[in-house]
Amino acid sequence: MGILDAISLENEVFRAYAFWTAITVLKMLIMSPLTGRLRFKNKTFANAEDVKFTSPKGKAKFDDEEVERVRRAHRNDLENCIPFMIIGLFYVLTNPVASIAINIFRAGAISRILHTISYLNSLQPWRALSFFVCLGCTIYMSIQVAMFFY
Amino acid sequence: MGILDAISLENEVFRAYAFWTAITVLKMLIMSPLTGRLRFKNKTFANAEDVKFTSPKGKAKFDDEEVERVRRAHRNDLENCIPFMIIGLFYVLTNPVASIAINIFRAGAISRILHTISYLNSLQPWRALSFFVCLGCTIYMSIQVAMFFY
Amino acid sequence: MGILDAISLENEVFRAYAFWTAITVLKMLIMSPLTGRLRFKNKTFANAEDVKFTSPKGKAKFDDEEVERVRRAHRNDLENCIPFMIIGLFYVLTNPVASIAINIFRAGAISRILHTISYLNSLQPWRALSFFVCLGCTIYMSIQVAMFFY
Numbered sequence: 168m169g170i171l172d173a174i175s176l177e178n179e180v181f182r183a184y185a186f187w188t189a190i191t192v193l194k195m196l197i198m199s200p201l202t203g204r205l206r207f208k209n210k211t212f213a214n215a216e217d218v219k220f221t222s223p224k225g226k227a228k229f230d231d232e233e234v235e236r237v238r239r240a241h242r243n244d245l246e247n248c249i250p251f252m253i254i255g256l257f258y259v260l261t262n263p264v265a266s267i268a269i270n271i272f273r274a275g276a277i278s279r280i281l282h283t284i285s286y287l288n289s290l291q292p293w294r295a296l297s298f299f300v301c302l303g304c305t306i307y308m309s310i311q312v313a314m315f316f317y
Numbered sequence: 318m319g320i321l322d323a324i325s326l327e328n329e330v331f332r333a334y335a336f337w338t339a340i341t342v343l344k345m346l347i348m349s350p351l352t353g354r355l356r357f358k359n360k361t362f363a364n365a366e367d368v369k370f371t372s373p374k375g376k377a378k379f380d381d382e383e384v385e386r387v388r389r390a391h392r393n394d395l396e397n398c399i400p401f402m403i404i405g406l407f408y409v410l411t412n413p414v415a416s417i418a419i420n421i422f423r424a425g426a427i428s429r430i431l432h433t434i435s436y437l438n439s440l441q442p443w444r445a446l447s448f449f450v451c452l453g454c455t456i457y458m459s460i461q462v463a464m465f466f467y
Numbered sequence: 468m469g470i471l472d473a474i475s476l477e478n479e480v481f482r483a484y485a486f487w488t489a490i491t492v493l494k495m496l497i498m499s500p501l502t503g504r505l506r507f508k509n510k511t512f513a514n515a516e517d518v519k520f521t522s523p524k525g526k527a528k529f530d531d532e533e534v535e536r537v538r539r540a541h542r543n544d545l546e547n548c549i550p551f552m553i554i555g556l557f558y559v560l561t562n563p564v565a566s567i568a569i570n571i572f573r574a575g576a577i578s579r580i581l582h583t584i585s586y587l588n589s590l591q592p593w594r595a596l597s598f599f600v601c602l603g604c605t606i607y608m609s610i611q612v613a614m615f616f617y
Contacts, residue, residue: 324471335560339613340556345550367591395545
């Protein structure tokens, strides 16, 4: 079987990968409106032209704790969700055992949802644990890919 | 037709996707040299070893408004352009109506160019509008992908 | 030959691309634990709930030079490694000359490793040089892709 056959609707590994990638993208996209909502609620804007939306004489602010917390969670998504999604495609091509691969995609994606929830609610050690689950999935897949294509 | 047939030069949807992805990457890449140019112009460097390029006794600075504005626009690109490009690949595989798909890629990519222009020139509500166009495209594609591969 | 034939174990260009993408992802992933280690060493946490790990009465801090340096290097990775990896896939499909393509993937990935090393050790002009090598690779590939799929 060529590696291309992996990219098929008949391959449940690829279907799981594509599905959980879409869920991960949707999860990431929530962060922007969430930041925006808090900026309005707390009247904290990073740009002078935005300040006018809520107060004509206000100034740009960068130290609102609620806004900055969402932004830190969002940046953490960029650092972790994106490598997870990118390497997943190549991992699918390495013809992995289906049950392992599907659970990696599931665990990686769900752990990032839990990461956001625990970050926004200051829940430790849950934030750290969920962070390491996805990191572990991505490292595992990357090593498999590096060895397969070497 | 297998979903793989979508990745072909004969498929105008895939061609449009690949083309607009390249344009989006090029747009994103402009931000780094732009930041660098402003750092030199405004003598604002984030690293002590860089400060020496323009003044031997200067210090690192993080609050130049022009530099920070480009950096905010750049971060916004990371948050939006990258999910847009990643989910686009799977959307192509869902065999979408060509005219809709091609216009989504076009609208998403062009709106990010307009977003950068309006961000750097403090143009509201154009920045917000262009932001929401690409966000809407990415959300739409993600939902289509999640439903198709479920 | 259809462009899909490029995605094959027989194609050394695709193999090189997948291998160096995995290396680049692994390199990026190192940054998070590195940041975490420095946060503990320098007792510098961005979240109130994390501060308690090292001192019960401490406060969140955002200005530790060592921590911020790793974070700047990490953000630079997001800005450069991710576009490099994304556009690489489409570049493989343009059926490039193998020796050129393989060296581009190698140069791009290795230059990002050197970028991190020189960033963390304040080595200029090596940081700038390694930055421009990967940027040049990504721009070259993006232009090839845009022209091929136009």
